[in-house]
Amino acid sequence: MHRVGEAGKVEVSIRKKAVRSAAGERKDILADIAFALAPGEVTALVGPSGSGKTTLLKIIAGLDHDFDGEVTLPARRLGFVFQEPRLLPWRSVEENVRIAAPQATDAELDAIFDVLGLAHHRRHYPGELSLGLARRAAVARAFAVRPDLLLLDEPFVSLDETLARQLQDELIALVESRCVTSLLVTHDILEAARLVERVIVLDGRPARMVADLPIEMPRAQRSPGFVSSIAERIRATRLTTL
């Protein structure tokens, strides 16, 4: 069940989520997951692959209603960055963004395209872009809708490390300048330790919340040593190891 709440708070409470396998048997994949996101908070959802992170994100986004529990959203304006860019191949980069965000002004779009280094690619079709640029276009689309909640599903996966770092920095710059409540799904613990203010760890079958760690140190002041110590703490909470 989805409700619209007040004060910009996101509340997620899922008692159970089952899926039917191809063989026809029902299997629980999520159980007893409950957390709230404060306005402007940047949270990572961490867990091994196949632990239901993407499913959880879809439930929060209202794309999957077949679950037992409740989700309360601040309002219905959502920015979603999918694992694949999911751009419309028959529309240019700029058209892709404008179709999703018809209310965005030219100045807003200019600013977003500038930060993401897309200024020269506005007229290109997605098929002409590299994966890194296509991901940027997907991020631009999600920000252009002025989201109340930004959901990111492994947006840096299969990019080389320099490129991933660069996109992470651009993304964080956008999130900070706009104060958007964000939920980032990742299986990369170091990435989580560097970027977010809070880490929720999912593990087990069905997946449950095994940890909820705040990281209070401001992002800019985190040293590589601090990041790896946080990563160690996250790793220690897991039932299974990668």
Place this chain on the structure above:
Amino acid sequence: MIWRIASLAGFLLAWQLSSALAGGTLLPSPEAVFMALVEEARSGALALNLLATLARVTAAFTVALLAGAAIGYAMGRSSTFDRVADPWLILLLNLPALVIILLAYVWFGLTEAAAVGAVAINKLPNTIATLREGTRALDPTLDEMGQAFTFDPWTRARHIVVPQLAPYLAAAARTGLSLVWKIVLVVELIGRPNGVGFAIGTAFQLFDVARILAYGLCFVAVMLAIETCLVQPLERHASRWRSRKG
């Protein structure tokens, strides 16, 4: 290009030779056919008949494409509707064109609506089947994207669904055009007082082979013009995002 011209010249030469062998009554020479064409054009009958046929082709084609696309889309989206409508579709696919035409004339009289309707129904099942396949091939991840960004139904249709169905619509239109105009001629032959089919029928009764060929070739020329001036540019426009790749 040079091969095309050579091929065309070869065709005219073979025609001329066969005509000389078979005799001018059975197979008139290219020149005799051209003279018959000029005569028809001068009397105004050619323009009248061509326009009447083109109007019927346009009407039947539009009806069949719109209705077929809507039904095919619905069948592709809903498996229940697909199961209910599929036997009807198979029936319609295998019903001979002639039966549909004669029944339409018997039930609704020798009217324009019966003629156009009969042609449209002949084309309909093929459009439905093509668009159903297209709808089944729609990318669910893009649907999900549209849902996440709360696209309204019009935006979804225009930017997500129609571009994906465009190649299927083009295929249905391509096969549709050639099918529709052939059936329109039969409908005109049986029950209309004008049109290319009617003119060919009259020429047949008078054993005027030159006039039959004149109308036949003229209609091929018109359809070729529609294909190159309308269908191909439209297709190029719809697939421009593909051609720029790489």
